[in-house]
Amino acid sequence: MxxxxxxxxLKDVTKTHMLDKVEIQALKxxxxxxxxxxxxxxxxxxxxxxxTLLNLIGCIDTPTTGSIEVCGKDVASFSxxxxxxxxxxxxxxIFQTFNLMPVFSAYENVEYPLLINKTPAGERRERVLATLExxxxxxxxxxxxxxxxxxxxQRVAIARALVKNPEMVLADEPTANLDHRTGTEIIELMQxxxxxxxxxxxxxxxDKNLITNAEDLFMIMDGVIx
Amino acid sequence: MKTLQIAYRNICRNxxxxxxxxxxxxxxSASVLLFGGNISSIIYTLQTGYVRxxxxxxxxxxxxxxxxxxNPSAYGMEDYGNITRIVDSDPVVKPxxxxxxxxxxxxxxxxxxxxxxxxxFFGMGIVxxxxxxxxxWDQYHLKVTKDEVATGLKDEDLSGGVIGYGMAExxxxxxxxxxxxxxxxxxxxxxxxxxxxxxxxxxTRDDFPPQASGKAAATARLDLLAAxxxxxxxxxxxxxxxxxxxxxxxxxxxxxxxxxxxxQKLISGRGTKKVTGLMVQLNRTDNTxxxxxxxQQILPQNTYEVKTFGEVRxxxxxxxxxxxxxxxxxxxxxxxxxxxxxxxxxSMSVMERISEIGTARALGLRRSAIIKQFVxxxxxxxxxxxxxxxxxxxxxxxVINVMEITWTPPDYANPVLLSIHMFLQPLFxxxxxxxxxxxxxxxxxxxxxxxxxxxxxxxxxxx
Numbered sequence: 001m002x003x004x005x006x007x008x009x010l011k012d013v014t015k016t017h018m019l020d021k022v023e024i025q026a027l028k029x030x031x032x033x034x035x036x037x038x039x040x041x042x043x044x045x046x047x048x049x050x051x052t053l054l055n056l057i058g059c060i061d062t063p064t065t066g067s068i069e070v071c072g073k074d075v076a077s078f079s080x081x082x083x084x085x086x087x088x089x090x091x092x093x094i095f096q097t098f099n100l101m102p103v104f105s106a107y108e109n110v111e112y113p114l115l116i117n118k119t120p121a122g123e124r125r126e127r128v129l130a131t132l133e134x135x136x137x138x139x140x141x142x143x144x145x146x147x148x149x150x151x152x153x154q155r156v157a158i159a160r161a162l163v164k165n166p167e168m169v170l171a172d173e174p175t176a177n178l179d180h181r182t183g184t185e186i187i188e189l190m191q192x193x194x195x196x197x198x199x200x201x202x203x204x205x206x207d208k209n210l211i212t213n214a215e216d217l218f219m220i221m222d223g224v225i226x
Numbered sequence: 227m228k229t230l231q232i233a234y235r236n237i238c239r240n241x242x243x244x245x246x247x248x249x250x251x252x253x254x255s256a257s258v259l260l261f262g263g264n265i266s267s268i269i270y271t272l273q274t275g276y277v278r279x280x281x282x283x284x285x286x287x288x289x290x291x292x293x294x295x296x297n298p299s300a301y302g303m304e305d306y307g308n309i310t311r312i313v314d315s316d317p318v319v320k321p322x323x324x325x326x327x328x329x330x331x332x333x334x335x336x337x338x339x340x341x342x343x344x345x346x347f348f349g350m351g352i353v354x355x356x357x358x359x360x361x362x363w364d365q366y367h368l369k370v371t372k373d374e375v376a377t378g379l380k381d382e383d384l385s386g387g388v389i390g391y392g393m394a395e396x397x398x399x400x401x402x403x404x405x406x407x408x409x410x411x412x413x414x415x416x417x418x419x420x421x422x423x424x425x426x427x428x429x430t431r432d433d434f435p436p437q438a439s440g441k442a443a444a445t446a447r448l449d450l451l452a453a454x455x456x457x458x459x460x461x462x463x464x465x466x467x468x469x470x471x472x473x474x475x476x477x478x479x480x481x482x483x484x485x486x487x488x489x490q491k492l493i494s495g496r497g498t499k500k501v502t503g504l505m506v507q508l509n510r511t512d513n514t515x516x517x518x519x520x521x522q523q524i525l526p527q528n529t530y531e532v533k534t535f536g537e538v539r540x541x542x543x544x545x546x547x548x549x550x551x552x553x554x555x556x557x558x559x560x561x562x563x564x565x566x567x568x569x570x571x572x573s574m575s576v577m578e579r580i581s582e583i584g585t586a587r588a589l590g591l592r593r594s595a596i597i598k599q600f601v602x603x604x605x606x607x608x609x610x611x612x613x614x615x616x617x618x619x620x621x622x623x624x625v626i627n628v629m630e631i632t633w634t635p636p637d638y639a640n641p642v643l644l645s646i647h648m649f650l651q652p653l654f655x656x657x658x659x660x661x662x663x664x665x666x667x668x669x670x671x672x673x674x675x676x677x678x679x680x681x682x683x684x685x686x687x688x689x
Contacts, residue, residue: 060588060682081592088590095686099585103235115228116590160589 006069007168007200008034008057013066015052015223026052028223029066034202035216036167039194042204044220050204051172053220057202058091058170059083071167088116092161094171094190098153100145100160106152107132107141110159117164131163135189151182158190168200175205233602236575247571248611254560255615255662256622261556262654263623263646265549268635270366270650271642273511275473276535276542278361281327281505282514284533285309285521290503291533298332299455299493302500309504309525318520322513324363327356328501330489334452336482341398348481349450351489351501354379354386360507366650369643377483378468387464387484389448390477392639394469402446403469450482454495462492471640478639557658564611564662565669568604572673576600583677584685593678600677604670608663616659623648 015027026049034040034057044050055061056068059075068075071090078086092113093099100109110131114124132138135155145153154174161169171190175183187203194201203214219226237244286294290301303309306328313319313326330351337344358376377388391408394400400408446466454460464484472478490499508517514534521532536543576583583596623646632641648655 055683058588060686081594084587084590084592086590087588091590093585093588095585097581099581099686101582101585103232103239112586113589116595 006033007036009069011067013063016064026223030225032225036200037198038215040202040216041214042218045206048220049223050220054170054172054204059087090167092166092169094157094161094174096173096176098157102145105142105144106156109156110163113164127163131159135159150178154186171203173205229602233606237603247567247607250567251564251611252614254564255612256619258557258560258658259619259648263648265553266650267645267647269546274368276539277363281507282535283506283518284503284538286503286531288529288531304498304500306501316524319517322508322517324507324509325356325359327353327505329505331502332493334450337449338397343397350483351486353486355381365510384485384487385465386467387482388468388470389466390472390481391469392479399446405469452492460492460495475637475639561665564665568666568669572604572670576673576677580685580688584682587682596678597674600674601670605667608666612659612662
């Protein structure tokens with residue numbers, strides 16, 4: 001994969017949803033370049049289109065019009081399997097509701113992306129333990145999600161996103177389900193990891209107060225980047 | 227392996243629902259196996275009964291099966307000794323052969339004049355030693371009835387015979403044959419002036435003088451009247467050694483088995499001794515067709531006809547067809563139950579895990595892997611259910627077989643054992659087991675495909 005200055009480039013991207021029989025235009029011709037190796041933040045109110053934008057960058061949705069280049073690839077031409085493989089290799093996700101697999105322990109949740117990538121067992125174990133160490137949960141590795149606090153669950157989710165060394169990590173309002181103190185801790189953790197590993201983070205939030213050290217800030221309102 | 231491990235954990239999430247699904251599959255599996263095992267047992271019992279009484283193959287004079295019933299003397303075999311030697315010495319037939327026995331089937335009237343009773347009968351002349359061997363054939367190691375069956379006749383006992391139990395009751399032979407549980411007909415009131423009835427037993431006195439009295443063994447004499455092959459009436463006496471439960475009601479109430487010599491004396495008189503045909507019993511039923519083809523090759527062309535027991539007794543094939551149809555219908559219903567139960571369970575599971583499906587897809591899991599995951603769960607449910615069903619069926623069949631429960635089949639005079647044998651057809655149990663697993667696995671494909679087709683963003687939104 002050729003190393004470019006931008007991890008994602010969007011040109012005249014629109015996205016229209018159908019809600020029952022009503023057409024809703026979530027994104028209205030967005031053009032943006034998301035820089036590599038930065039802690040990027042997309043700020044916007046609820047319904048402003050930030051989640052839709054993250055979904056398009058994360059290759060889990062396709063634009064209605066316009067083009068998107070992710071990690072130097074025009075993903076519009078990918079088949080569904082190619083898109084899955086691309087996500088498995090290059091993109092990590094952190095969700096607002098953690099989205100951990102309830103039947104997996106913390107260790108297994110972190111290991112899951114490596115299983116999808118068919119990483120050899122020895123390397124898998126090494127990387128899972130190292131990543132759990134990074135988020136401070138190595139002692140909780142055998143616990144299941146229902147045995148962990150909200151903050152711990154989100155740390156597991158962060159570890160799951162980071163374990164495969166993705167080119168970028170997308171975090172869609174990762175603190176929305178956490179109290180203020182835990183949310184701040186989570187953001188600090190992500191910022192620390194980013195500063196240390198130079199992983200590209202694209203972080204969305206509707207709360208401006210939570211964002212202190214954003215290197216690149218994208219403001220979105222009514223489907224348009226300001 | 228990891229897929230099945232994950233599948234196992236997922237089906238354990240809703241234990242009650244999974245347990246109900248497994249139980250539904252288990253009940254279906256056990257029902258199919260028990261019913262199939264019982265049908266299998268009935269079919270093989272039926273086969274064993276036919277082979278024990280008439281062998282696998284009959285050799286008749288050409289045309290007997292079409293016209294022999296109306297003119298048996300014209301279709302009798304004279305050179306049966308020679309044919310027996312041909313069959314016995316053939317290098318292809320010999321290894322498969324258990325025995326060849328000549329037999330003479332005929333009809334007549336039997337009279338017990340000491341009790342003033344008589345009735346028509348089916349007569350069967352046999353070679354006692356061969357007939358005893360015929361009746362011990364047991365390819366499937368089946369216990370058909372609680373009691374062992376043997377005629378007790380000897381080759382040298384030329385006037386000996388056995389009679390159907392029901393016929394013995396009708397002819398008022400219960401006391402003479404010392405029969406237990408025997409229905410004795412009510413005593414008739416004779417008119418005071420009636421003279422003693424003349425009987426035709428005097429005609430036989432020269433041939434078989436009355437035996438000395440005071441014997442310990444139960445015995446009774448019957449006088450048999452039949453038409454000879456020349457059309458003249460003839461009479462012989464048979465000394466009954468035993469009354470046997472014959473299975474079929476018609477035989478039980480009308481069959482007399484006797485030494486072939488006696489039967490030939492009755493039917494052939496002083497003429498050439500003939501038999502109706504030859505019974506050929508093989509070691510294994512599986513070789514019947516092979517031996518039949520061989521016999522058709524080695525016997526003189528257009529002189530003899532070779533019939534299998536299925537052709538001689540078409541009811542055998544008809545019974546199998548009937549039971550297989552019923553079994554197929556039942557298996558279909560059970561399959562449909564498993565199908566809908568699994569579809570329902572897997573659909574519920576998909577509905578409950580939409581968000582997880584979206585997450586897994588976002589992490590890079592392919593659609594095919596999602597399908598594999600849910601199909602794996604269906605496979606495990608099917609495997610657990612079918613295996614539990616096999617275990618339950620084995621336990622129930624063991625108990626039923628040990629209890630020796632009896633039942634009386636239609637048109638049977640006597641009860642037979644209700645047994646369940648699931649291993650007589652070696653592929654039956656594994657096929658049922660695999661079949662139900664396949665149904666459960668395949669029925670999870672539809673919910674799995676629905677799960678895999680979900681739009682990732684819609685699935686992730688479903689929290």
